[in-house]
Amino acid sequence: MASDPYAALGVARTATDAEIKKAYRGIAKTSHPDLNPDPAAQDRFKAASAAYDLLKDPEQRRRFDAGEIDAQGQERPQQRFYREHAEASGNPYAQGYGFEGDPDLSDVFADLFGRRGAGGFRQGRAGGFDMRGQDYRFSLQVDFMTAAKGGKTRVTLPEGGTLEVSIPKGVRDGQTIRLKGKGGPGAGQGAPGDAYLTISVAAHPEFRREGDDILLTLPISLDEAVLGGTVAAPTIDGPVNLTIPRGATSGQRLRLRGRGINGGDQHVELKIAMPPQVDEDLVRFMQEWRGTHGYDPRRGMKT
Template sequence: MKYKDYYETLGVSRDADLDQIKKAYRKLARTYHPDMSKAPDAEGRFKEVAEAYATLKDTAKRAAYDELGHPPAGAEFAPPPQWRQDFSADGSAFDDLDLADLLASLGRGQRGAASASMPRKGRDYESAVTITLTDARRGSTMNLTLADAAGERTLEVTIPPGVRQDQKLRLRGKGGKGHNGAPDGDIYLHIALAPHAVFRPDGLDLYFDLALAPWEAALGAEVEVPTLAGPVLLTVPAGTRSGQKLRLRGRGLAEGSSDIYAIIHIEVPTTLTDPERALYLELARISHFNPRKVAPKENPR
């Protein structure tokens, strides 16, 4: 039997806590998921990551794995002699198992005989998907490839409208098969939002930068701006300042209950025609506006 270093596979220390293990798994699962990676070894790496996580997230399996010590990865080893007595009914049940099967078999021999007929919920699995902002707003259907003890299977998954970055969806009954009448396990799907050319998500709200000419900001204007459902007209009030936020209600990731915010940037022309220069000079002559004048502070009472 060859030793597999699950800590090394996930890139965590041997004293890592469960949160660190989950974080490492999610990152690697997104990197090597066959639907997201073009690397030739992505599918194999994805299976290795899933196998390592399945062991280290389970307290009992992790403790049993740690009992094996720390041989070099790929080294031949045999399980401790007491395991044959404790977990194997005939003393030879481990001979043809690899490490993953060995750890999965814990509790199926004499130590688990008393509970063998008890109902046991199916195993839960975790996976990650990356979707566009448009699909996050309107919902989508996609195929999810899952690697588990039964091999690879493909599920059709419905992403509901209005999901956000790092949200976790629970797919009830789509995990491992239950035993002795217990329910099947679940799949927990971690949502990642793909970068967008215009919008930056913050929760269910969206932000983007809107450039205005000085006269649009000073006089007010109607400007066309993008949304995930198509362009709309935004009213810019007179006297709009750089850095100000203008809101488009109900047009965020959750339709009707989240918003889009336009962050104002006032752009100054870098070259001027003679008539434009003359107008700016006239404005400078007649205007009393001083952007560097500090408003007086109220006296504290």
């Protein structure tokens, strides 16, 4: 049992009543026996419950701070009525670490588990209780095309089994999807919890995303850049014909309207790719062409 109730709750001796209550709720949320079977967590919850029972009462807190009672709520040994007080019904440490019969703790757990008449913790049924099921949280990676177009995938639940999940069209990286009622089962008549999926979208080798627009870098040949033409450009819905203007240059962007996500566009950035081998015919032609048509694309740049 902790000798310092403030330390058991992780608060300073100057903490307000609201700060003490908030600290207790935080410990209950992670260490309550119904939520965490780890013995160390249960010991922490016992100590926090006892500390909260002591400090939530202004008079008992004053007496503890003044050194009149110890952390167990008992009179200091030098007091003659030590035994009477230790055995009194008002001693919070004579009770267990549950919350039956304590309206203040019932309020804490009602807030903690989200039940104000419809969810979370509720006492009743001859000492039993109803409690909303635990929420599940998952990190789920989906491929680029599934995120863009929607689809289905499966996740494994903590207690075993799988759950089929519908991925909505256009889901974004970092977005959280809520699956109502797909969390842990409730206790008693408590409703099941929810499942929350935080989406991570895997990179695509060709497509990039900006909002609802798709970006694509498209290589074109030297002759396509000079002469123009029609080429096949990939989109998330399959290839489409794209007209390359005569005299196209690397970095130039062309737009495919409505070919993005949810009505967005696809932007195609052109990139001139040289032939795999520069032969003598091309060299000779370019030497002759440069002699009569040479130009400086860097004119005007500061050096």
